[in-house]
Amino acid sequence: MNFCFAVLMILLLLTGCRAGEVAPFMIGQAPAATSQRVTPRPDLTAGDGVEALAGPPPKGSTPSAPDATVRSITAGDGVEASAGSPPKGSTPSAPDATVRSITATPPVQATPTSTSGVVSGKVCYPSSETPPLTIYLQNKATQEITPLNIERGEESYSVSLANGSYIAYARTVGMGLGGAYTCAGAEDPCPFQIKPGQTLEIDLCGWYPAPGLIPAPAHQPEDVVLVRLLQNMYVRSGPHLSDPELELFGADTTFQATGRTADHGWILVEHPELKQPGWLHAPLVQVIGDLNRVPIVEDSADAKTVTQQFVPAIWRSEHNQGMVLFKGEIRDQAGQPVNGFSILLDNGTWSVLSHPTGASHHYPDVGDGRWDVVIDNETDAAGWWTMTVVRYECPDFERGFNAQCKEFTPLSETKLIKVVHPDENIIEANWTCLQDCDQGLYLKAYRKPVAPVRDNWLLYIEDRALKSSPVSPVFDRPEMRRLYDGLPETEDGLRAYLAKNRPILSPNGQYLLINAPEGVTWLAELVTGELREVSRPAVVATWGPDSRQVAYLKKDTLYILDLLSDETRPVWRQDGLVEPAVEWLDQIVVKTAKSSWQISPDNDEAKEIEPVAALLPADAVELIQQKLPPGSAWALSHDRRKVAYNLQVGGPLRNAVYLFDIETKRQTLIGPINGYRVPEIRWSAADDLLFIGATNPKFPSGGAIFTMKPEANVLPDILLESDTAYLVDVFPEPE
Structure with a gap:
């Protein structure tokens, strides 16, 4: 009767899935890959509150020390259960079984004698x-157990x-396993059967x-x-999973089910070595019999959750x-990454x-929508998850971040997967x-701040949030993180708004x-991070020279x-102001397209004055108005x-x-900016560097921020490259 069963992949449930039951999720074997050392983010570290399994061996696990004993456990109703070492279906005749330990390193071919035989064979693990x-x-007669340690890679x-x-x-x-x-x-x-002088092949x-x-065996009562x-x-x-652990039991331990949750997700069980009934996570166990015959005794918290917010997409496995x-x-469903949700893994x-x-x-280098969990000890991770x-x-x-946090809300069905070392050690x-994709822990992922440029204070937008370099704590406020979320995703959405509503530094x-x-x-x-509301609705405003006062127009x-x-x-007050602007030097000046007024901030005296033109050198005005195409960026x-x-030069993406x-x-060519449009240019505080927005x-609300030295024939340096990056302004760094 010697034979080797084929590798067992994930099996379909023999009796079909009832409501709430979990079917295995099939993944295809990926093409053979070169074995490599993967060094992603260390989720499972002591610093994250994750520790390797330690402590006493599980109930029913096989003792590894010589002269240990193994006890048989009976589940009742004439159906025998194993405590782990005696396998399924074995019936030791004595309560204690002697264990003698043998290590085969390397395996040595034994020789039969007149009083003993030899058993040898293959170890057909389903992996390379x-x-x-x-x-x-x-x-079977004496219940003596002979353990034989097999080292990694041994196959016989x-x-x-x-x-x-x-x-x-x-x-x-x-x-x-x-x-x-x-x-x-x-x-x-x-x-x-071992016979004297004979060698038997057992795989x-x-x-x-x-x-x-x-299916239950024929001798098992229907109500069991x-x-x-x-x-x-x-x-x-x-x-x-947040409930306390009672006992750790070994593989092949059998329990009697006495209750279940309405969604079939958890099973209440009894066992002679349990001081009280306990619960097992149903997707990871075999159920022998009809679980519907077991009464519902409690609703699982998982049964009340949204189970169709997320559905599996592409799953596969790789060698590592x-x-x-x-x-x-x-x-x-549009293919955009979704941030702020976790994956719960349980074995x-x-x-x-x-x-x-x-x-x-905590982990600033993770890509949008990406997740991972790393377990260094592959022997502790093999099996069903x-x-x-x-x-x-x-x-x-x-x-x-606590990787062993027990406070969470499930948002999808529970799916089953297996890890087989080493051929299926990478599970993607x-x-x-499908819905409520913006309801995660955070909608916008963390971005590394732009490296500071000495003596300059950079104001920019990323992910439609206002940011600065050097970093100011005020931009961590929720109001700033979602500041420009309402602007349309169009070519002129963000740019057109900032043309009239650019932030103003004191x-x-x-x-x-x-x-x-x-x-x-x-x-x-900017220093303390405090944020206060000046006006609702928004107003046209400017700073006073001493930074203590703000002048603004409202109605x-x-x-x-x-x-x-x-x-x-x-x-x-002046009725009928159309698109006014406000400036404050010594006096406050209110300007419209047709009129200008000068107002004293001390005695409130006001008079109408001639419209004030932009104070630009004449040659600069000629260059800007006559030689540059409309909409060209200049500074x-x-x-x-x-x-x-x-x-x-030669196309909209060749600049x-x-x-x-x-x-x-004199006109000097500094250098090219290719592959982008260029809507913003700013000078550094010392006029020794240009910032190019x-x-x-493909993403008209952002792209990149470059720097260039204002001299002939130089190439741009990337300061920030992001599909959502947009240059707002550059100021002298505050003292």
């Missing part, structure tokens, strides 16, 4: 390499045994039986439902020698959450978000006046706000001696930046 495991050869064994009838099975180191010498049509180990090839429902573990697994005090890596991405002994998709300041998309809900995420699981560099598209004017304190009335006293007073240097400007010297009227034609 056999992991570390232990073979157990159990004498040989050992001398006393005469008698035996069964043979194996357990992987770590999760205790089971393999056995089995008979046709059965999962339980098949007995074989251990039955691996990875699938979780789910299996048993639950069998396929790997080491905790029994919990309640039907949720050194570790187990779970990874993937979440996208919406019965470990329950771990991935860092929410996308980057945070469940995956569920969840919303991370542990408090104070800003202070730290992608998901599609003369002392400490404050910023910001208009929000939804109709609010904010005053941001044809000019007001002055004193920041120290927090008092606001009306100064002047006058702070010393008013040079104009930097952009020209399209050249030029320098015009107002005194010499470029937009990507």
Whole structure:
């Protein structure tokens, strides 16, 4: 009866899936890949609150020390259950079984004698390499167990045994996955006879039986439902992964089911070594019998969740020698990455959450929509796992991320996956978000700030959030992170708005006046991070020379706000102002296209004056108005001696930046900017560097920010390249 079963892949449930039951999710074997060391983000580290499984061996696990004993456990109703070492279906005649330990390193061919025989054979693990495991050869009469340690990569064994009838099975180191010498049509180990002077070939090839429902044997009463573990697994005090653990049991332990949750997600079980009934996570176990015969005793928290917000997309597996890596991405139905959701992984002994998709300041290098979990010890990760998309809900995420957080809301069906070392050690699981894709822990992923440019304070937009370099704490405020979300995704959406509503820095560099598209004017304190509302609706405003006062127009009335006293007073009124602008040097000037007024901030006296033209050198005006195409980007240097400007050469995505010297009227080609449009140019505080804001034609609201030295024949340096980056302004760095 020697034979080797084919590798067992994920099996379909034999009796079909009832409502709430979990079917295995099939993944295809990826093409052979070169073994490589993967070094992604270390989610599973002690610093994240994740520790390797430690402590006493699980209930029912096989003792590894010599002279240990193994007890048989009976589940009741005449159906025998194993405590782990005695395999399924074995019936030891004594309560204690002697264990003697043998290590085969390397395997040596044993020789039969007149009082003993030899058993040898293959270890057919379903992968290109056999992991570390232990073979157990159990004498059915004496219950003596002979463990044989198999090192990584060994594919055969040989050992001398006393005469008698035996069964043979194996357990992987770590999760205790089971393999056995089995008979046709059965999962339980098949007995074989050792005779004096003979060598018997016994192959251990039955691996990875699938979780789910299996028919009850004929002798099992109809009202009895048993639950069998396929790997080491905790029994919990309640039907949720956040409930405390009662005991850790080994693979092949069998329990009697006494209750279940309405969604079939958790099963209440009893066992002689449990002091109280406990709960098992149903997707990871085998159920022997009809689970519908077991009464509903409690609703699982998981049953009340939205299970169709996320559905699986493309899943696949790959070979990797050194570790187990779970990874993937979440996208919406339009293909856009979705940030802020975690993947819950559970194998019965470990329950771990991935860092929410996308980057945070804890893990700033994660791509949008991406997630991963790394487990360095592949023997602890082999076996069956469940995956569920969840919303991370542990408090104070800003202070730290806890990979073993127990506060979460499931948002998808639970899917089953298996890890086989080393051929299926990389599991890629992608998901599609169907609804409420903006309801994660955060909508916008963290972005690394732009590296500071000495003596300059850069104001820019990324992901439609206002930011600065050097960083100001005020831009971490929610109001700033979503400041420009309401602007349309069009060529002129962001650019057109900023042309009329560009943030204004105070003369002392400490404050910023910001208009929000939804109709609010904010005053941001850049040092302290405080944010205060100046007006609702938004207003046209400017700073006083001392940075203590703000002048603004609201409904044809000019007001002055004193920041120290927090008092606001009306100064002047003029009906019918159309698109006015406000400036404040010594006097306040209100300008429209046809008229201008000068108002004294001290005594509120006002008079109409001649329209004030832009104070530009005449040659600069001629260049800008007569030689540059409409809409071209240009900037006058702070010393008013040079104009930097952009020209399209040969197409909208082929640009050249030029320098015009107002005194010499000399024009110099600085260098090219190709592949982008160029809507913004700014000078540095010392006029020794140009900042170039470029937009990507595919993402017209952003693209990149470059720097260029204002001299002939130079190439741009990338300061920030992002599909959502947009240059707002450059100021002298505040002192």
